[in-house]
Amino acid sequence: MIENVSIYELLTLTTILFFIGLYGFLTRKNLITMLMAIELLLNTSVINFVVINKYLYPDVLQGVYFSIFIIAVAAAETALAISIIINLYRLRTSVDITETETMKY
């Protein structure tokens, strides 16, 4: 519970962050940038968990725990994504998303 800050302001912030992340994911061509955009999306949800837990159900801790899980999973996922991107770079000497369009019809 933060003084003078209501839940609406915080949720507006996360919404803005979410759409920034979504926009980044849909428009960027660099895989690293896309990965960063995904991190933004994840962080949005982490903040949401914590905020909703704090403001609506202050006497339980599930939201906080979940956010810790998400951070842990996100770390592992990032490591995986980075390794895939590195391998792709070795193969194609590029991390451009347009280089990966071979799996199609």
Added chain:
Amino acid sequence: MDFSYTIFILIIPIAMFLLLGFFYNKIKPAISGWIGVAGLTAVAGMSYYTAYQYFFNIPKVDGKFQTFFGFKMNWMNFTDTLRIDMGILLDPISIMMMVVVSTISLMVHIYSRGYMHGDRGYTKFFAFLALFTFSMMGLVVATNLFQIYIFWELVGVSSFLLIGYYYEKPSAVAAAKKAFIVTRFADLGFLIGILLMGYYGGSYDFMELNNPEGFNTILENAPQKFMGISVITTALVLMFMGGAGKSAMFPLHIWLPDAMEGPTPVSALIHAATMVVAGVYLVARMFPMFHFFDDGFALHVVAWVGAISSLFAAIIALTQTDIKRVLAFSTMSQIGYMMLALGVSKYDGHEGLGYMASMWHLFTHAMFKALLFLAAGSVIHAVHSNYLKDMGGLRKYMPITNITFLIAALSISGFPLTAGFFSKDEILVAAFEHNKPIYFITLFIAGLTAFYMFRLYFGIFWGKKKDYEHAPHESPWSMTIPLMFLAFMSIASGYLPFSEWVTADHEAIHGHIGLFSNLGVIHWDMAAIAIVTGLLGIAIAWFFYKKPTDYPAKISAAFGRFYKWTYNKFYIDEVYMFITHKIIFKRISTPFAWFDKKVVDGTMEGIGNRTVDFSKLIKGVQSGKVQDYAFAFVGGVFVLVLIVLYML
């Protein structure tokens, strides 16, 4: 009496086939020939021993020969009564056939060692001969219709393999295919007959079907009539169609002359002595049924088909110039004899003379016709040609072949005191007693037979002197010994008391007449006419062909168109070609093929093609662009959210 050793009569040939067939690269030709001869000697020995035991040592019951089973096992049960057995049936005709098959097969094995010497597929040839011997033995000892059908097809396969033995020759391949297709077509009738017989007759077993006491039960159970004849008779006629195909009866005979493309020992074994008489054997095997149902309607069919084929073939044989083809048509003619003899026969006692005559003629014919073929093979071996025009004056070069061929030719012409004289006399008597028109046809054929056989004999061994490039020489001993043995049999088999041994009701016709006393029961009045006819034929041939004369040319010119028709075998092959190609292929098969290709295939291909078209239309969705997928996903979520918020 224990006949269980007879199973080895089947096991030895099939074992030989597997041995020679699987290891045919490993076995040296010289050894494989001896393996064949040794195996067949064992088979022949057992057959003779069985015949000796059966005819001499086993007491008759009520004056009848009993039927034994050397081996019997239940193979398949359909219902309590309808079942398929496998077994070895021993009765007079099956034992007689065993002796014929093993004797001829042994002689052909010995002969082939010389004739096929140096051939590339020598071992393969003996393997096929062993397969044929196995199949033919299985056919003659069959206990039921299905077993006979299985072995029936097996002899067809061996015949196919051996006709097409010289597979580099396109004509041999075509002949093999023709033989197989024609006989298979006939066997379709046989199969339908068997199934009808099983359904309405209630059994496949020969012993049950041929039991005269069961006929009325069968008639009660199967009262159906089709075009005025009982369904059982229909089944018998259909089965005879199979027999006619195998035995080269008109109009299913077209494969037999072409089958002469095979090696000559094969022609002797399969297409003269054994396989082609399978049809006669089948009718003899089912004889009580043929005789009983519809007053022997099916038997009348047999008689007339036999008589017409016999006459037809004898006329064609007059004009052919390929010596093996003359012999092929002669075979067809003689098998027609056996058929008509069966056809005019009745069942009991002296009335069953035709049956006995038919079986006897089968036996003697096997001997002298195999001899004729083997002697012809010896001649072909010497002059390297099948055609009469390349031969002449060979009696000086090949004395043994000359004498043996002469004996066989005399025997087939019914010359007195040869085997053919006795069996042919019985056939003429049977025909005279029961069917006068057929008797006169038979007598006429006897004259024709004597004429064309001696046309062949004088053409090969007398006639014009030829200047041969390489002087022909007598064949090796391996070929002449079988000739001499068969020449002996061509006379001696006439003195076996067949009327005591092989009859329709298993009872002696003339009572006990003992060995070598057939002269006592011969019908001399009938015989005199037959002898005169035969001698007339020989005399004309002598007059025409002993020295080169221009009579044959004049006669053939006098007959003009008829001669041409005969020379071209009455254009039966062309008729078949016309029916199959112009009518069946063009008018029936082509429209059906069109329907199949356009309508049936078209529907199926249409379904496939439309699916492919639709897939092409929507395949762009699967673009491989991750961001497109993500956009579609997010967009979808928004649409769903909007729907949930405002519509519900």
